[in-house]
Amino acid sequence: MDLLKEFLVKHLGEVIGGLIGLVFAIFVLIFGFFKTLFIFICIAVGIFIGGRYFEKKKLIEFLDKHLPW
Numbered sequence: 187m188d189l190l191k192e193f194l195v196k197h198l199g200e201v202i203g204g205l206i207g208l209v210f211a212i213f214v215l216i217f218g219f220f221k222t223l224f225i226f227i228c229i230a231v232g233i234f235i236g237g238r239y240f241e242k243k244k245l246i247e248f249l250d251k252h253l254p255w
Contacts (some may be wrong), residue, residue, distance in 0.1 A: 213222040
């Protein structure tokens with residue numbers, strides 16, 4: 187078990203890249219290339235917008251505005 191943890195820590199980038207490649211391949215087989223590309227572009231745009239909009243200060247302001255405390 188320690189050997190597996192050590193491998194994952196040492197090669198985390200490769201493991202994550204491999205998993206992303208596997209998910210992409212499965213999506214291409216199920217949905218086709220262009221639909222998969224559209225899904226991944228939407229995910230990337232959502233991550234970008236979410237990262238910009240929900241910075242720590244803005245997140246607190248957003249929660250204060252939308253959640254009843």
